[in-house]
Amino acid sequence: xxxxxxxxxxxxxxxxxxxxxxxxxxxxxxxxxxxxxxxxxxxxxxxxxxxxxxxxxxxxxxxxxxxxxxxxxxxxxxxxxxxxxxxxxxxxxxxxxxxxxxxxxxxxxxxxx
Amino acid sequence: xxxxxxxxxxxxxxxxxxxxxxxxxxxxxxxxxxxxxxxxxxxxxxxxxxxxxxxxxxxxxxxxxxxxxxxxxxxxxxxxxxxxxxxxxxxxxxxxxxxxxxxxxxxxxxx
Numbered sequence: 001x002x003x004x005x006x007x008x009x010x011x012x013x014x015x016x017x018x019x020x021x022x023x024x025x026x027x028x029x030x031x032x033x034x035x036x037x038x039x040x041x042x043x044x045x046x047x048x049x050x051x052x053x054x055x056x057x058x059x060x061x062x063x064x065x066x067x068x069x070x071x072x073x074x075x076x077x078x079x080x081x082x083x084x085x086x087x088x089x090x091x092x093x094x095x096x097x098x099x100x101x102x103x104x105x106x107x108x109x110x111x112x113x
Numbered sequence: 114x115x116x117x118x119x120x121x122x123x124x125x126x127x128x129x130x131x132x133x134x135x136x137x138x139x140x141x142x143x144x145x146x147x148x149x150x151x152x153x154x155x156x157x158x159x160x161x162x163x164x165x166x167x168x169x170x171x172x173x174x175x176x177x178x179x180x181x182x183x184x185x186x187x188x189x190x191x192x193x194x195x196x197x198x199x200x201x202x203x204x205x206x207x208x209x210x211x212x213x214x215x216x217x218x219x220x221x222x223x224x
Contacts, residue, residue, distance in 0.1 A: 008154065034213060043119070043206050043215040044157070088157070092212075101212065103156040 003027050006089055006104030015113050019076040023089035023104045026070065030091040030102075033065050035074045038086045038106065047087075048074065079111045115141050117209045119216030126197055126223055134192045134219045136163075136207030142187035143209035148180075151204040151218075163190040197223040 006023045013019055021035075032051055036044035048063040050056045050072075056063045062075040072091075076083055086106040093100075116139040126132045136146055146163040161182055162170040169182035179201075181193040190209075194201055206218040 004156070036215075041123075041204070041218065041220060043117075043218040045215070046213050049213065090157075100159055101157075103158075105154065105156050 003102050004104045007107055008105050010108040010110060012110045012112060013079055015079060015081060015111055017079050019079050019109060021074040021087050021107050023072050024070055025091060029093045032092045033072050034090040035063055036088040036090060038088055044088055081111045081113050084110045115210045115214045117207060117214050117216040119207055119219055121219060122217060123220045128198055128223055129196055131193055131195045132197055132221060134205055136190045136216055138188045138209045141210055144187060146184060146190040146207055146209040147212060148192050149206045151206060157206060199223045
């Protein structure tokens with residue numbers, strides 16, 4: 001069993017839809033959870049950073065962490081064509097500067113105008 | 114915010130040659146930088162942790178003699194792929210500072 005599982009998609013939605021992206025994990029020591037957006041042939045860009053369980057909202061993006069279920073989600077409201085990218089979840093046992101991030105494979109999202 | 118610059122963004126080399134990739138922290142000093150590799154439709158996999166002024170720490174299965182890392186200053190780490198082969202073709206990405214900020218990546222194609 002891989003440490004982090006993420007449905008690779010592809011996922012195609014109409015503009016304005018609510019998008020739900022998810023990851024599950026097996027390592028109960030993970031405490032820091034991130035979502036990245038990666039455009040084709042570019043480095044990943046940090047979207048959301050969450051510590052432990054709970055919700056975090058930033059504009060159209062909401063990140064949820066349920067440590068009891070080892071499940072994290074990213075919701076995108078009012079999706080736009082510019083949101084079309086690959087979304088990667090990542091997690092680590094320790095916080096900033098420490099180091100090892102474990103990534104999911106990424107979900108490729110297309111938002112159709 | 115922190116900016117990490119990577120150069121070149123794309124390189125093609127012949128099999129058997131060496132290629133150097135640079136990772137720079139532009140507006141901060143980074144005692145630690147990280148090198149990742151990403152194959153198509155795969156996760157980013159950590160290759161090594163680069164420490165300024167000391168030897169890099171390599172992840173299991175990564176050949177340290179093939180992937181030479183030098184972190185000679187607080188703003189620059191380099192990854193040299195030695196005697197490159199087609200199977201080394203991949204997307205190489207560095208991160209620095211808090212470990213969450215990534216460079217734009219280098220696509221290496223070995224022919």
